[in-house]
Amino acid sequence: MLEVILYFIxxxxxxxxxxxxxxxxxxxxxxxxxxxxxxxxxxxxVYMIGTYVAFMAISGMAMLGIEFLPLIFLVALLSSMLVSSxxxxxxxxxxxxxxxGGNRLIPLIxxxxxxxxxxxxxxxGQGSRDIAMSSQISGGWSFGPEDGFQxxxxxxxxxxxxxxxxxxxVLTLFISRSRMGRACRAVAQDLKMANLLGIDTNRxxxxxxxxxxxxxxxxxxxxxxxxxxxxxxxxxxxxxKAFTAAVLGGIGSIPGAMLGGIILGVTESMTxxxxxxxxxxxxxxxxxxxxxxxxxTGILGKPEVEKI
Amino acid sequence: xxxQIARKVLGVGASILLMGGLNLAxxxxxxxxIAGPQSGDVAQYGDMQVIGAEMAxxxxxxxxxxxxxxxxxxxxxxACEPKQAVAVANKIVNxxxxxxxxxxxxSSTQPASDVYEDEGIITITPASTNPDITERGYQxxxxxxxxxxxxxxxxxxxxxxxxxxxxxxxxxxxxxYGEGIATAVKKTxxxxxxxxxxxxxxxxxxxxxxxxIAKLQKENVDFVYYGGYHPELGQILRxxxxxxxxxxxxxxxxxxxxxxxxxxxxxxxxxxxxxxPAFDQRPENKTLVDAFKAKSQDxxxxxxxxxxxAVQVIADSIKGVGSTDTDAIQAYLRSHSFKTPMGxxxxxxxxxxxxFDFEIYTWHADGSKTVVK
Numbered sequence: 001m002l003e004v005i006l007y008f009i010x011x012x013x014x015x016x017x018x019x020x021x022x023x024x025x026x027x028x029x030x031x032x033x034x035x036x037x038x039x040x041x042x043x044x045x046v047y048m049i050g051t052y053v054a055f056m057a058i059s060g061m062a063m064l065g066i067e068f069l070p071l072i073f074l075v076a077l078l079s080s081m082l083v084s085s086x087x088x089x090x091x092x093x094x095x096x097x098x099x100x101g102g103n104r105l106i107p108l109i110x111x112x113x114x115x116x117x118x119x120x121x122x123x124x125g126q127g128s129r130d131i132a133m134s135s136q137i138s139g140g141w142s143f144g145p146e147d148g149f150q151x152x153x154x155x156x157x158x159x160x161x162x163x164x165x166x167x168x169x170v171l172t173l174f175i176s177r178s179r180m181g182r183a184c185r186a187v188a189q190d191l192k193m194a195n196l197l198g199i200d201t202n203r204x205x206x207x208x209x210x211x212x213x214x215x216x217x218x219x220x221x222x223x224x225x226x227x228x229x230x231x232x233x234x235x236x237x238x239x240x241k242a243f244t245a246a247v248l249g250g251i252g253s254i255p256g257a258m259l260g261g262i263i264l265g266v267t268e269s270m271t272x273x274x275x276x277x278x279x280x281x282x283x284x285x286x287x288x289x290x291x292x293x294x295x296x297t298g299i300l301g302k303p304e305v306e307k308i
Numbered sequence: 309x310x311x312q313i314a315r316k317v318l319g320v321g322a323s324i325l326l327m328g329g330l331n332l333a334x335x336x337x338x339x340x341x342i343a344g345p346q347s348g349d350v351a352q353y354g355d356m357q358v359i360g361a362e363m364a365x366x367x368x369x370x371x372x373x374x375x376x377x378x379x380x381x382x383x384x385x386x387a388c389e390p391k392q393a394v395a396v397a398n399k400i401v402n403x404x405x406x407x408x409x410x411x412x413x414x415s416s417t418q419p420a421s422d423v424y425e426d427e428g429i430i431t432i433t434p435a436s437t438n439p440d441i442t443e444r445g446y447q448x449x450x451x452x453x454x455x456x457x458x459x460x461x462x463x464x465x466x467x468x469x470x471x472x473x474x475x476x477x478x479x480x481x482x483x484x485y486g487e488g489i490a491t492a493v494k495k496t497x498x499x500x501x502x503x504x505x506x507x508x509x510x511x512x513x514x515x516x517x518x519x520x521i522a523k524l525q526k527e528n529v530d531f532v533y534y535g536g537y538h539p540e541l542g543q544i545l546r547x548x549x550x551x552x553x554x555x556x557x558x559x560x561x562x563x564x565x566x567x568x569x570x571x572x573x574x575x576x577x578x579x580x581x582x583x584x585p586a587f588d589q590r591p592e593n594k595t596l597v598d599a600f601k602a603k604s605q606d607x608x609x610x611x612x613x614x615x616x617x618a619v620q621v622i623a624d625s626i627k628g629v630g631s632t633d634t635d636a637i638q639a640y641l642r643s644h645s646f647k648t649p650m651g652x653x654x655x656x657x658x659x660x661x662x663x664f665d666f667e668i669y670t671w672h673a674d675g676s677k678t679v680v681k
Contacts (some may be wrong), residue, residue: 007526014518128347130539132570138550149526152551227515228546229539230572231349237513272519276481278509280519 003149005147011273012266017157017226019265020164024219025242026257027171028088028212034252035188035208038104041111042091044239045118046084046213050220051124051230053080055133058225072136073225081215087118088213092206100205101228115235123232130231137225160222167218168258171211175254180207188252248288250301259299263287327390337380338632340365340619341400343410343420347386349513349539350665352565352609353412357434359385359605360615361409364623367599375630381619386420389412397423406430409618414438415484419530421449428634430641432621434614435664437561438488442658447638448511450500450659452614452621452650453584455484456485459666460492463533463582467493468500470680471556471580473531477506479544483534489560490535497538505529510540517544521551530555537562544572550577556580561610561666568676579671586679587613593649617648 025047032040053249057076066072095110140154175181186194187204195201223238224230241264264284270285291299342361345354358568365381384400387392393416400408401423408424408431411417415434424431425446432450433441439457442449467473476497480490487509497504505527510520521544524532534541534557541563548555549572558580569576588597588607596616600607607613625640626632645654654662670675 003526007522010522011519014522020514102493123347128349128351129456130567130571132567134573135546135550140550144554145652150552154550178562184607223515227543229515229543233349234515273523276508277511277520277523281511285371 002144002160005152006144006149007273009143011269013151013153013157015266015269016262016264017160018268019262020160021223021226021238021261022242022245022264023224023258023261024164024167024215025169026240026246026261027254028147029243029246030249030251030254030257031208031212033246034254035184036100036191036205038096038107039111039243040091040096040212041108041214042095042114042118043216044090044235044242044263045115045122045142046087046091047216047220047238047242048230048235049087049118049122049231050080050084051224051234052122052131052211052220053083053217054221054224055131055230055276058133058136069136073221077218077221080221081214084213084217084220085210088209088216089206091102091213092209094259096205096209096270097202115239119232119235120196126232128232130229133224133228135225135228156222156226160226161223163218166189167215168254171215172254174211184208213257243284244288248291250298253298253300253302256298256300263299277290311334335587337378337408338626339375339380339382339403339405341382341384341403341405341408341410342383342615343386343393343396343400343408344412344416345388346383346385348389350388350413350537350562352567353435353562353611354385354388356510356565356609356611357410357412357615359600359603359609360434360612361594362602363603363605363612364616364619368620368623374626375599379619379623384410386411386413386416388416390419393417393420394423396420399431400424401427406632407622408432409434409615409622411436413446413483413485414441414488417441418484424448430622430634430637432618434618435611436485438484439486442485442535443635446659448634448653449452449637450621450641452617452648452653452661453611454664454666455660456489456492456560456603458499458543458664459582460489461496462666462668463489463558463560463580464493464496465495466580466582466680467533467558468497468502471531473502473556475503475505475527475529476531476533477508477527477529478504478535479506479520480534481510481512481540482511483512483536485560486534486536488535493533493535496667510536512536514538514540517545517547518551520544521548524548525551525554532557534559534563536560538565538568539571542576545572545575545579558582559647564610564669564671568671569673569675574673576671577673580680581669581671581677582666583610583669583677584614584666586663586669586677587651590649595600596649599628603658617646617650617653620648621646621653636671 028043043170053078057079060131095114099107137156142152144150183199185206245260245264249256267284268280271280344357365379384396387395397420412435414436437456439455478494480486561583564581597607624636629636668680
């Protein structure tokens with residue numbers, strides 16, 4: 001009996017870890033959608049770039065002989081957020097702003113183009129091979145009998161939860177309390193009206209992309225340290241999963257992205273645990289279809305109000 | 309306006325035609341296509357294929373070429389994707405190439421070989437081990453490597469007689485190569501009454517295997533066979549050791565390259581791998597291995613010598629037939645034996661090697677390997 005419970009807990013921990021990282025990436029999708037009603041398909045690539053930069057920062061510090069772990073983590077995180085944010089900003093300037101106001105499909109296509117461009121740009125610059133890095137944070141706790149099944153919780157998993165929760169809290173506070181956050185909400189409600197009332201909507205939209213990209217970089221750094229491997233194409237699958245999480249939770253809603261990510265992650269790990277790893281994508285996407293059938297706006301999504 | 313565009317299109321079309329014509333006029337060489345992944349996550353194997361095949365081309369040319377003609381190696385990148393492999397195959401047809409060394413991934417070789425068979429292009433794969441490839445009665449496809457249906461039983465017998473585990477898990481990546489070999493291993497194990505408690509597929513490209521590892525722990529598995537390539541197994545090894553699951557793993561030659569040690573680090577120590585025999589360690593190949601070393605290339609890769617042999621076999625049979633008539637060459641290939649760095653090799657009716665065996669190696673954390681006696 002104990003084993004059954006421990007196994008369940010273990011799979012829950014695994015699911016929540018995967019889910020938190022989906023959620024971190026999903027925020028970028030959901031914020032951009034919430035504000036300008038468009039999907040940023042190049043977001044997964046920003047995440048991938050974030051991982052690369054974190055790897056470079058970590059190996060750079062290893063070369064300098066720095067071994068103090070919190071410092072390594074902090075520098076990797078900050079440099080990756082900085083570089084990714086500038087990519088996010090550039091994506092908005094190049095692929096979105098000139099096309100804003102036109103048909104919604106046009107920026108969608110230009111974002112897909114941006115995504116393919118970034119993948120191949122990184123591949124040409126960094127090579128097509130997987131770049132691997134030894135784990136920086138190892139070890140963890142385990143519970144359960146010595147000779148039986150033990151549930152384990154590694155330090156890096158804990159770090160992923162904590163950083164995710166901190167990022168989400170900071171973001172929620174930013175949106176609900178700060179001046180810029182208020183402007184964001186105003187733009188999300190009605191872009192044209194916000195403009196008429198003197199809000200610099202260009203700046204608001206650009207900062208949305210920057211914030212989304214910075215969060216993707218957080219996910220990139222954490223996951224890079226967790227898995228220890230990156231190649232130029234990891235952004236695609238990660239982006240797809242995160243997008244699914246965003247839609248599941250209700251695209252446009254920040255708590256929805258968090259919830260959607262966790263639901264997706266836990267569904268995947270539970271399917272793998274009690275059914276078969278082969279079917280985890282089948283089950284999670286079937287769940288997505290089911291939820292959208294009964295609640296087309298996602299779990300926490302608000303009913304769409306037609307913007308004119 | 310429209311007319312102008314039409315004219316431009318015509319002009320471009322005409323110049324492409326002209327360039328094509330020039331190419332034909334230049335065709336003094338015998339072209340050999342090296343088709344495999346030069347990009348993507350298994351590009352390491354593509355590199356082995358390229359250095360082996362290009363070395364053979366270089367040495368054959370240095371020795372005077374084939375019937376007075378020089379060989380020319382042309383690289384084609386299929387990224388180990390079946391769709392791109394067919395596109396590459398069509399490009400090879402359009403380029404007028406009659407000989408292909410490749411492809412590498414079984415799932416690429418299979419669809420591409422349909423094209424080659426129709427167009428009468430001789431294909432020798434130095435790496436694709438899926439049995440189905442030569443099971444379709446095709447005339448043009450050969451291989452200088454063994455089959456999963458041999459590799460699987462070799463691995464299975466080793467597990468059953470040497471390792472003797474109590475509860476085995478067989479995992480695969482749901483690809484033609486990985487699942488094929490995993491099924492063969494499972495079958496052998498069951499015949500030998502080894503208890504296979506888990507047979508499951510994972511998604512290629514996945515990074516998180518923690519649910520799977522928890523499952524292995526719960527099932528008390530003491531040995532894992534993985535059918536697939538190194539990116540996924542590397543992650544599994546790494547995450548298993550982080551979770552304190554210290555059991556033995558084994559994989560086919562698709563996991564046996566230095567990147568697995570990069571990804572898994574210390575966790576790759578002690579991994580069992582079935583590989584083609586280490587031809588580079590045979591004394592009679594010393595001069596060849598030195599030639600690779602002189603170019604600072606690594607001759608120890610599993611597909612270097614098989615690719616070298618593939619080019620050599622093509623060159624020898626063109627010499628033997630006296631022309632590049634592919635129909636005569638395929639008959640020649642089936643009826644003669646060839647001296648290569650892999651030893652004396654011959655093909656059977658299906659195009660498979662006669663008497664090829666895989667060997668079992670222990671992998672080390674620094675990327676080296678030692679043979680298991």
